[in-house]
Amino acid sequence: MAQIGLKEVVKKFGDFVAVNGVSLDVHDGEFLILVGPSGCGKTTTLNMISGLESPTSGEIIIGNRVVNDIEPGERGLGMVFQDLALFPHMTVFENIAFGLRVKKTLEPDIDRQVRAAAEAMHILPLLGKRPAQCSGGESQRVALARTIVNDPSVFLMDEPLSSLDAKLRVDMRTELKALHERLNATFVYVTHDQAEAMTMADRIVVMNGGLVEQIGGPLDIYDKPASRFVAGFFGTPTMNFLQGEIVAANGALTFQCEHIEHFLAENTPDSLAGKQVILGVRSEHVVVNSGGQQGQVKLIEPLGDVSLVFFESGGQEQLVAKVAPELRFSSGDQLTFGFQAAKCHLFDFDSGTRLN
């Protein structure tokens, strides 16, 4: 039983409120990722689950018991830290064996279990080395082996991949996901990297300013962001945002701003007419060379499989469209564009919450 529950959890450091009433449920065997910008409270939330921080108010439940007053070591958790926290004065073997020695495991058992964990993480040849002699990826595996060997039902990970280079990071993502499948344990993972969250998570919790903005599957969050913040946080390049007003004309709703007029999808609620809104549209939903708007190309970023075209349409904001690489533009070219009506997101101008 390894489901985790947070009920109205608050954490204050003096006057600073790091986590401001977070409630969420982590299901047994789930890969849940807490994501958000620095200072959003995601690491503090993780630390409260682990027991390294105690909540100012609220309840933390692991399995069926409230663990607020239970020592970190007695919660049945394993944790991988951002800096990995390998003990520099011990060999890899001793690092992995640490938890077993705490539990006073018999020496032959320690040897067998450490070797099994090392074998699972493909680090058998490293057992005699010190952490300082291991490369970044190797240290990562040592940290994972040290956690696995204690056989926790919940794995907590605090940005464990942030110290790796880009290529290794992508490889480790796949490996972590495979590890999750194999161990069948609950993973709670903290990251600020939206791509990492998208690729690995069963569910994502998006946090901002100590609050949960949205909880959902990766594609739910991508396709239906609950707020302007979430919309802007997920996806590269960042979603296009235009500020304007919804106008009812001839029985249809249109979005109007300084230079752009866009017919909204039919299912847009009529009650929105006359409202100040922010229209968001992802670059892949900007249609180029059709549609009624005029724009001027400012910059092209060819990525190979697609090209990003940055253009202006008279207004202040620069827009970006993801286009097929065959479409060749150069800076200064005129283009026509439009938005796919069904893929447009409307957010309240003041609160940023989703309207459609």
Added chain:
Amino acid sequence: MSTDAKQALQIANRRRWRRTVVRHSILIGWGLIIMFPIFWMIQTSFKDAHEWVTWPPHWVPQDPTLKNYEQIFTFDVQQSGVAREATEQPFNIWGAVADSLIICTTSALIALFMGAFLAYGISRFNVGGGKFRHSVLIIRMIPPIVIAIPLLMYYAIMVPLASETVLGFRLSLFDTQFGMSLLYITITLPFVIWMMLSFIDEVPYTLEHAARIMGAGRLYTLRRVVLPLVASGMVVTFLFVFILNWAEFLLSLTLTHPDVSTLPVLLNKFQSASEGRLYGPQAAIGTVITIPVVVLGVLIQKHLIKGFSFGTIRK
């Protein structure tokens, strides 16, 4: 290569060479100034009385002798030959060596033990508040001479008086190894805390967090994770404090006599009304006193280098 380029290279080489010569000359000069008193002490310890103060000075003993050593290591001051220039006060170098060793070692060890735990508390739990780590050093701002006499009063009168009143027998801290150790622990503890703080602050919190998550208690974590990581720092701190105690003179002079005597006080006893300062035996004792410190330093050289260069723990 063109002639210009060759010339430029020559000039650059010459300049680099000149800089090296200047730098090394300064270092050698400085080294000589630093080392000269030690050299003078050692060579004086091998001189006979007529050579101690001569003009012009004798740079090396013209008439080397072991008489000074014989004299300081002789118990029986009346023994013929060596007794002539000996001090009029009774002295016992082996007693002083034992006193010094016992007092300095125990007090440094106890101060180190207490200081390491106190520093851990200050570093991790912010004991005493944010400014406490700076205020622990305040005790060092009082010159020893200021507290020497009040301490004498305390050790020789107040404590015996109190113990006689309360316990019914007279207990004195004056002129005891226990009293001296207690005093040395007190005055070196701020140094230990201060030095250990800088080492313990270097140990990343997450190492302890990792240990705690794996079920280790505070003391287990301290023993298996924190202390091994600051071991070099502890060795350096021990040596530093040991030397402070080893060389302490004023308080020891005030608070001991005649039973207990540390080496610096013994050294000072080598003077007499008739002969004045006995530079030879004093130099011999000075040389003897220096040896344990040097030996200790060499033995723990590895730790010294590690401990003196902070930031040795890979994060």
